[in-house]
Structures are given as C-alpha cells and as structure tokens.
Amino acid sequence: MKIFTIILGVLMAICGVSCICTPVMTFLEAGYFLVILLLVYGIGAIVKAVMEKEYGLPFLFGILSIILGIVIMxxxxxxxxxxxxxxxxxxxWFLLQGAVGIFMAVRQKNSEESKGWVWVLILGILGVLVGIYxxxxxxxLAFTFGILVGLYFIESxxxxxxxVCSVHSE
Structure with a gap:
C-alpha cells in the first residue's frame, strides 16, 4: 500500500505540472471532469445498489448523477x-483541503511518529490561504484556475x- 500511495502522489504531482503548463485549457475542460465524476459515481452507486438489492437513496442519487452528467454534457x-x-x-475545496491538512499535521505531531508534520502544516495553511483568497x-481564480489546480495537485x-514516508512501517 505504501508503494501505491507513493506512485499516486507522484502521478498527482505530474498532473499538477500538466495543469500549470496549460492553465486555460484546465479551466475550460474542468466541466468535463465533473461530468465524468458524476457518471462514474452514478454507475458505481447503481451497480452497488443492484448487487446489494437495496434501492434506497444511494440508488436514487446514482440515477440522478447520471441524468445530471448527461444534461450538463x-x-x-x-x-x-x-x-x-x-x-x-x-x-x-482549497479551504477545506487546507483545513484537513492542518488537522492531519496536528494529529501527526501528537502521534509517536511525528516526522514531516511541519511540511503538512505549512501546506495546509497555504491551502486555507489560497481558499480564502x-x-x-x-x-x-478563473484566470489562474489551472495554475491553482496544478499547485493543489502538486501539494497533495x-x-x-x-x-506515507513518515509513517513507520511495522
């Protein structure tokens, strides 16, 4: 799992560099990413509901997500x-992600393995500041959307x- 998380972190940073290099295109295509997320969520929710034979709110939200994704498209x-x-x-999102980063840093500082918490805290504070601004x-934000998304991906x-590197593997 540690290797997978490192690979995912590297891929996120690479995607961030790509967003920074094409900021206008990142903004103009952001709606399509939302459509894809809605469709994937909707399909996943419907499949899960059918497999579990529970047709409640998650099933309904799955259908609504697919409809909304198609309508936006x-x-x-x-x-x-x-x-x-x-x-x-x-x-x-920047604001909330920064707050979560601050929370995780404080939590990591109070744990036995407290390496790297300062960097997470600094990045969390930057996330909050970017969100407020x-x-x-x-x-x-509209003009710098791609750059900020890229920086967010790199930061994440x-x-x-x-x-993952600061957590002591047992």
Missing part, C-alpha cells in the same frame, strides 16, 4: 455555467508522499 451553455460554479467549488477574488502529491 448535452445542454448548450450549461457546461460553461458549470465551469463558473466550479470556481466557487474549487475555492471551498479565491473566495474573495473569484475572477482572479507531496503531502501523500511525505505522510
């Missing part, structure tokens, strides 16, 4: 509106690698 202008909404979602200046990849 085919209705003209809706993808552009989705891209605009993603600016605010991304700002909140992005909420205050959404147009700037590095955090994953630092955290």
């Amino acid at each position: 085919v209705v003209p202008g809706l993808k552009l509106m989705t891209d605009g909404m993603l600016i605010y979602f991304m700002a909140v 992005s909420l205050v200046h959404p147009m700037l 990849g590095i955090s994953m690698i630092v955290l």
Whole structure:
C-alpha cells in the first residue's frame, strides 16, 4: 500500500505540472471532469445498489448523477455555467483541503511518529490561504484556475508522499 500511495502522489504531482503548463485549457475542460465524476459515481452507486438489492437513496442519487452528467454534457451553455460554479467549488475545496491538512499535521505531531508534520502544516495553511483568497477574488481564480489546480495537485502529491514516508512501517 505504501508503494501505491507513493506512485499516486507522484502521478498527482505530474498532473499538477500538466495543469500549470496549460492553465486555460484546465479551466475550460474542468466541466468535463465533473461530468465524468458524476457518471462514474452514478454507475458505481447503481451497480452497488443492484448487487446489494437495496434501492434506497444511494440508488436514487446514482440515477440522478447520471441524468445530471448527461444534461450538463448535452445542454448548450450549461457546461460553461458549470465551469463558473466550479470556481466557487474549487475555492471551498482549497479551504477545506487546507483545513484537513492542518488537522492531519496536528494529529501527526501528537502521534509517536511525528516526522514531516511541519511540511503538512505549512501546506495546509497555504491551502486555507489560497481558499480564502479565491473566495474573495473569484475572477482572479478563473484566470489562474489551472495554475491553482496544478499547485493543489502538486501539494497533495507531496503531502501523500511525505505522510506515507513518515509513517513507520511495522
């Protein structure tokens, strides 16, 4: 699992560099990523519900996710509106991810293995600051969306690698 996490962290950092190199394209294609996520979630929820023979809220949300993904894809202008909404979602995501990073750093500091917690704390604080700034200046976020997403992916990849390498394997 440690190797898989390191590989995933490296891949996230590489994707981050790609986003930084193509910031406008990253922003313009962000809506398609949301569509893909909605479709994958919807299919997964439906398959799980059918396998477990439970047709409650998860099944309903799966169907709604697929419908929403298809609607965003085919209705003209809706993808552009989705891209605009993603600016605010991304700002909140930066804020929450930074807060989680701070929480994880404090938790790691108090554990027996406290190596690397300072880096996670610094990156968490940066995430919170970027999130707050992005909420205050959404147009700037639109122009720098690809760069910020790239930095987020690089930060997340590095955090994953630092955290997994600092945990003592038994």
